[in-house]
Amino acid sequence: MPSPALRGPAIALGLAFPAAAAFAAAGMPAGALLGATAAVAAAALSGLGPVVPDFLRNLAFAIIGVSLGAGISSDILDDIARWPVSLLGLALTILLTMAATGRLLTRGFGVAPDTAALSASPGALSYAVALAAQGRGDLRAVVALQSVRLLLVTLCLPPAIAALAGAAPPGPLAAGGAEALGPSPALALMLAGVACGWLLDRAGAPAAYLLAGLAVSGLAHALGWVHGALPGPAIFCGFVVTGAVIGARFTRIARPDLMRLAAAGIAATGVSAAISAAGALCVAAATGLSFPVVWVAFAPGGVEGMAAIGLALGYDPAFVATHHIFRIVAVIALLPLALRAAGR
Template identity: 40%
Template structure:
């Protein structure tokens, strides 16, 4: 009983710190504020010696929620958008392959990261999904979160700075999505849990996360539901994810932090260079402004890039569609790359 009480107190403390940090991050307007604010708060607490940690069973619940929330955010009409801009969407695919392959290789070759850490650090988007997989034990979550946070902060801050010099008075708010009813939520949760459990039993890396994501994505694209998860549940998911990430930072050294920070700057630079070169190549084949192509292909936040597109008078449908498709492609690419990395590690393991 004493052990159970201690574990409960530790979990409650960890979630409380994450919730407080998440609230602060959201209030300050940080990207993915509830997630990143929570992760940063628990990280500071862990590095300061606070007794933070999450039991395995609670961790698995968080993993299912992460996967379910990722699948539920896939746009139901994303598959229909693919045929509208074939050349630029082909450029988007090439860009993603180059960013992941080159950045992952550089992170592994020059920063000494293992393949899981290097490639999860290279994915240009789906931050919460990447963090969820990292928290599930794929790669070094501490290195991944530092690199990814630096990348998204630079890209997110750069867009508002650019728009300060533009005549923008108002960005129309996106229509509020319809929230799923309790029955749909419970059925979706049950299906995601079942598939996640099956993936975990099959020894698939981050099985609960990937299984839940696969189930929710299939259901969304299959038309079984077209509503969004309740915002409070999404917030709880981000708080839990932040707690999982931050609790892994116990014992991190300054050298380890500095190396990851430099890696984040390098990864961001590579991403911007590759995006610019691909956009330039695509511009020779389509009759549209180079800037519009670049904004559509740039791996920044959909809201920021959409606002920039409005400010510059670009086709907002083009910009939005390309960012939706990018997230859809990453929803499939991330688990595929993780599985390939694990298979490669098994083949090269000593004695095998």
């Protein structure tokens, strides 16, 4: 029997890796991420207490960021020049999502206005929880509603996107012959991502480790210092641990709270997903970009989880990551205003 300190991580990782391997072997879109999320969430809801240590979580997020950065080239500025329209569309989508889901929660499910404002944010879960912990709204309700959103988006979006695209694109372990980095540059990028992530986290940056990994790797690839992606097993481990982190969030939610708020969480997530899909459809029509790619970039999931899904589905990593980081920054700016409006 593992010691009490090791029991939670042993449960989380012992369930996440086999489930991820099974989902991936079955050909599920983003199978490693989905399998780990589903298995660990089930364990959490069963009261088994899965835990992912902070250092593993941060390393996994840095790995996802480094993997995303491998898709950046010296042509990145030319690509960004095409994105203002989609970023504006995303901003409007965020505003509509917060207004519509907040109203749904208050009018349809009797959630208090300040709790609804924090629960309606399509991202920035940690920030919303921190505000709730300071006395704004019902902390348990905010955690439950936000966690339902993360779980549903992570589990349901990849199959939906794959169905829309007609077939699941190849995952990172079958990346069509992409050159793999050698052990030394791969390790150097991961360590640099973790170190820079620590600095950004200390500075209060959102999604610090993913952002740092993306910046370090993107800069190295854009300048031609390195060429190639992280080895497949490293990316697989990053997906598995990220999925375990998402699933383990349910450990902190009491089952009565979850059962009481499940219907509200499902309804709010459905509205958020529908609005993000509508916004993505409009942007795709206006810009000629692929609708599935834009929807992944607009979807109201966690930054790390959505970036991992985009990576697993083979979509433009810089596009997806940039839009999700923009979404989190926008939500952080908007939440205090939403709380002020809810208090009137």
